[in-house]
Amino acid sequence: MRFTDGMWHLKEGVRIEWMSNVERLRIEQETVDLLLNKVQRHRGDTLNSPTISAKVTSPSEGIIGVKLVHWAGEIDNGPHYDISSSTGHASVVHDKETNKLTYTSGPLNLAITTSPNELAFTFQDSSSKKLTGHSWRSIGYVADQRSPIYTHDDGMYATKQGYMLSELDLSVSEKIYGLGERFGPLVKNGQTVDIWNEDGGTSSELAYKNIPFYMSSRGYGVFVNHPGKVSLEVQSERTTRVNISVPGEEIEYFVVYGPTPKDVLRRYTALTGQPGLVPTWSYNLWLTTSFTTNYDEETVSGFLDGFEERGIPLGVFHFDCFWMKSYQWCDFKFDEEMFPDAGGYLARLKERGLKISVWINPYVGQASPLFEEGKAKGFFIKRVDGSVWQWDLWQAGMAVVDFTNPAACDWYSSHLKRLMDMGVDSFKTDFAERIPVKGVKYHDNSSPERMHNYYALLYNRIVYNTLSEKAGPTQGLLFARSTAPGGQKYPVHWGGDCESTFEAMAESLRGGLSLSLSGYIFWASDIGGFEGTPPPALYKRWVQFGLLSTHSRLHGSSSFRVPWIYGEDCSAVLRECVKRKILLTPYILQEALRGHRDGTPLMRAMFLEFPEDLNTYAVDTQYMFGPNLLVAPVFDKEEVTFYVPRSDDDRAGKWISWFDHNKTYEPGQWYTETHGFETLPLLIRPASVTVVNPELKVPEGDALSGIQLLVNGTLRRETTVEIVNPGQTDEVLKMLRVSPADGKVQCEGHSVEIVYVG
Template identity: 25%
Template structure:
């Protein structure tokens, strides 16, 4: 990186590539003042900005000092530009009063591709669109042209969502020009990549700093990015033993599904009972009693049953989120201790979660944070032998009339909340000495999730093949989150959300399962309406096919473990975009429905209904079809894709060829 500063001109270059530029006539920073209006309905947000002022700031003076390069922007902002070990940081040293809006222009190229901004579901390449950065429900349908989205919007307060809605926004992107940019802010942001000449990065405060770093390859660039942001630890060894079964309904039913699955040859690594804490039925479907201890009627003697599972080599997983229902025992205890965020009048702020109300544990209050960490996660979860859990939610922090213990505006803490939630889980596990033994998986995230979240899951997809809310969004979610440092991701096999007569089919389930066999974790979910959706354990043929897919997953374990270790050591994601290894291939930069599973497997999931063949693109290498042994060169090919056989290709010359050949020998065609 080269910093050029002379004669009231500032330029930042990466080689010959100009990234930032400003002078007396050309602004790169704009500032202003706005008044936002935010409405929330059950985690769905409507944000409007009444912008009162926006003005460009040109460069008044630029001088080199011992501390770095000082930029004075019309006396309104002063930036200190420093370089350390190749990373350039623009730190806001001073700002004028009355500024709460900030825009940065970054020089762009017309043929540039951009990735990241957290976990994106609809578009992997962000170029040509803008992406509001605000943690929320991702929406049901997520496509304003579809019936499901329309009904979600009309009947559920705008819950249909759009392409940019995400549980996990992050003000970080990676450019095909081999640099990343990170903005230090948790305020609402909007990263706009529509202009052919520049990227406009907006946030509703003045960021602390902007960091830019470059590298000759994307693998090296992600290593640098994750050295800065943090890296996920390796997964527990037991994960790779088989399927994590999602089951509900109490001891007899849930443990019975495990027995039935084993009888049909399905290898099982864990039983995940999200209703371990009790159930609550709403118009949305079967939900939970948000009171985080085992339900003595549904799961009597649960610690004893967990011990029995452990004796069989199977783990038990539960469910926890950072809210407590106001009719529960833990809410009553928390209220006595004063752990909940308040309204301005001093009363507890209760959030509507869909026909029930919950208190928000105030993680900015050290006493509240420690109480939840020690008394809820450790005492009621870890201490009874639970080996993992869905650490759900984190996106619902209200912004109206909410008072936090640290005095910071909820408009600033909202996007920070998922990270505080992740850290609470991380600290509980680490302090218990169980990091590397226990896994918790999250859908919400932000800057810092890289270090504190052991595993992402792609949230609540619809139980279908829809373009913006179905199976294919899992691929985009994994690729985008991997580009900002969260390289461990997985999904609910078969999807989760079933509304408006949209029900899971056997085909949807199996297509999802065949993809999940080539992901770091395989886990099923019965969905929000189990009784009206296809369940694998009700179909003997499906159990037979699932047993095959789970066995393939376990056979791949030695390979997968090396990928997970590489993610922990260097930040190289397990599921990778094609350009991570084929940088000279232009097509690889726009492919979002295929991925590299490590360096040696290319996976092209079938994400449309009724297909027996599938068109795949193979980058420049020699490839062998995993199921038939047929050889393929670079290019577009139509290949067999019967149900259960997602198109997978092995790279010629792989050191894992013997393992891949053994899978073909056992399960090939």
């Protein structure tokens, strides 16, 4: 939100009280409390003006938090994000002679100038390099009379909308990333971003997955710990700052130090929640019924027969909306007219070796048999007069389940368990963005405005926990569209409603990379695009991209996504791409486990893997799949341009093509190539060891039989490969150590084939 007209003027109706002075401070163990006020010329300046209380803390090593409060009298009914916190790693020194307070947490320092009228906060690394901070006029309280709550006739008692404003400095050439799944440019500089979940599709500034966390190319990140609407002007209002504002009387942010981008993610996910793991079968190809298509048991069986006849491995079948009767979403019952023997049919699908997923949402239409029960028992969000909040968007007379009510959670969970007893393995947790904020009341009296984004977290949590309780640890799996900070604990998330165009395929990648820079390690897109029917060329190119994503699902709106509809050549492309992904299962499992430990995503923006190469910071049309594989999707029928990064391993060899090991690439160069539909730029990193298994027929097959290690170039250090248990994805079965001297593999009782590819 913008409050200014240039450097010197405020917008009409806006007043900002800037903090410029430390009036007093108190140090108590690892906490610093400061009282901030405006410029103080004489004692009279303490009258008729606000103060802001600042509290400095450190929840963990390398992270420093600042909480700014104007009025402390607000009622706080929550909700609040879960923050992991400990003590014993911070120290405070106040030098009264130099008027400087230094707060240190591991390698991160915060220097606060306490000289009269010279307030400044400077975050530095251990070498005293400035990361960010507050300089002149950057902490303030905004009183805005451009609001319905303001009435001029109230005179001096007129209520103005208040905002807390925190402006953090940017350095020359500094770039900002993240802020959730955003489909515009990967680099966020120059953008206005509102952290407010909306169902806007992938071709707009709106986003399903809003995360108030950004990462800087300067080696730090910032997490705004506020579940309500957070507005960021990223070098768009002040060209030297990120301006952060929230409505209300307080704001809290945490500066998360690196120094590398991976270190920032490691610390951020330790703060907000370690990413969850998923079952190995989820890496299979998923096929859905699509959204508004007509289908029954005969239709579905015909699709499955078609995959078998063409030798295309398929692991998961998903029933989208119309598995339930129209107007009754959700009643959690198969439409008996289309599926007269649903239990028997699911059993027959299981006999084919398939896992089953079904679509759900957190809403109950008035025609649903569950509506009256939910109304009678108080399971829905209510209006302030006690009636059920309803509207006709999406489902007629739709109510919203109130997940702050424990009884409602148990009720909702019981229907999921009933479906799991029938054979359902996973749920697509759709929607949860259109959550009302005005004139509503929650069971636990949570703030409706703060619940708008947070609601998605509650929704996914109850479904994920229900699945995990029944299936076991690491075996729970969602396909979720919306989320909030901490949602990385409840995977997987997909990119929402995209069009069937090359442009939408590219924006989907940007969205996935932005989410991966926000603490999420898994992501998928609707292969072929959701809206419209893809031409064959687009279908094949999206198949290549989608099968080099962590999760791969064929899904559309009004048309099916089975490949032969688009031509048998599409079937051939899909078959080869699925088999390649299955071959990569040991590599995917290894990198997922590492991501679970340290927050590093499998699909990585180039600079995340190569922060030393400045050319990578603006690249958003390619990515690294794990540390070893460069993927450049072809956003065209044939031609693609991509960049091969530099690294410390350049002297150990060259990048090589996955498809032709005689084809090499020089680091630090751009390439433009023409590719048929059998290939794309898929490059293997020099000095790397990539674990694969060509013998696998399904991802969840024997983890130890048939392992190969693909070695490219000369190894510069001992490389460790972890063979992860496909039945329990947090368990390592074998540790393989490859020596840089002789290339030998050290592993007791197990032989491994080494394949030198470069």
